[in-house]
Amino acid sequence: MENQHRQIKGYRELTSAEIALMNEIKTKGAELGELVEKLRATEGLDQRWVSIGATDFQTALMALTRAVAQPTFF
Secondary structure, three states: OOOOOHHOOOOOOOOOOHHHHHHHHHHHHHHHHHHHHHOOOOOOOHHHHHHHHHHHHHHHHHHHHHHOOOOOOO
16 A cells, blocks of 8 residues: 555655655664664673663664654654
8 A cells, every 4th residue: 555654643745855764764773773682692791781772772763763754743
């Protein structure tokens, strides 16, 4: 189904430049996710801080996504 986001309340159609930015954010998110997995698999690290860092990365990626998408809802 094309333009599915139009049927989701609070979302708008994105320009091609905005779509490119969203895809770049998603790519960087995947890279950061791989880094976090490496850190989680490394013995001797403070895993509490790894988890805090992972959460902060997720928060930052969501903020960047919302900056581009500009949803009209809370």
